[in-house]
Amino acid sequence: MAILEVNKVSIRYIIGDLKDIGLKEYVMRRLTGNYHITEFWADKDVSFTLERGEMLGIIGSNGAGKSTLLKAVSGIMVPTEGSIRREGTIAALLELGSGFDEDLTVRENTYLRGAMLGYTRKFMDEKYDEIIAFAELKDFQERPFKQLSSGMKSRLAFSIACLVKPDILILDEVLSVGDGAFRKKSEVKMREVISGGATTILVSHSLIQVREMCSKVLWLHKGRQIDFGADVQGICDRYQAFLDGKLKL
Secondary structure, eight states, X not given: OOSEXXXXXXXXXXXXXXXXXXXXXXXXXXXXXXXXXXXXXXXXXXXXXXXXXXXXXXXXXTTSSHHHHHHHHHTSSOXXXXXXXXXXXXXXXXXXXXXXXXXXXXXXXXXXXXXXXXXXXXXXXXXXXXXHHHHTXXXXXXXXXXXXXXXXXXXXXXXXXXXXXXSEEEEESGGGSSOHHHHHHHHHHHHHHHHTTOEEEEEOSOHHHHHHXXXXXXXXXXXXXXXXXXXHHHHHHHHHHHHTTSOOO
């Protein structure tokens, strides 16, 4: 049985409604006959399935709907249409520094993120040194989190997510952060996570990374699903041809 099933998922944003413009502006626009809303479909009829241990690369230009889809898969958003079925625990790294408290220390934030992922204090005590060592933050443990660079924050988030071994790991451009040595170490760790049975979803603008690491690819364009499957090289070749202007959609 698939560990993740996404079935005809569509996600709609309504631009200009009451939540966006506020009550006063809403009343004024209604009174003057100037109230309009615009529907925007960030994703439309996206479907795919993943088995345990597979790694999916999601590719597409900016505005393709990649990050919105990840939010739905991780449970942050509810699809407007369609359904998503997940099995097991999910760890999602969708935005740098998300889920951390800027005023707490690195140590405190490590335990905070672990608690948010559902892990006990005892488990985090056992994993703490390993997490800090992998993130290369041994000398920063008592520093306020807000003093860290974006790369440091990303390394810590990545380290926590990988070392606690979730069933489904979702990464949005995380492996592109940091120096070359850390990116290489992250890729090695990703392969360990996958070989341990975790299912991984990676959004990346690096086709080299997708070609080398992923077992399946999903190509999105302006919210539409262009291609999906295990022909990683073929789909990446077609996407590269599109980027080069040699393929029209």
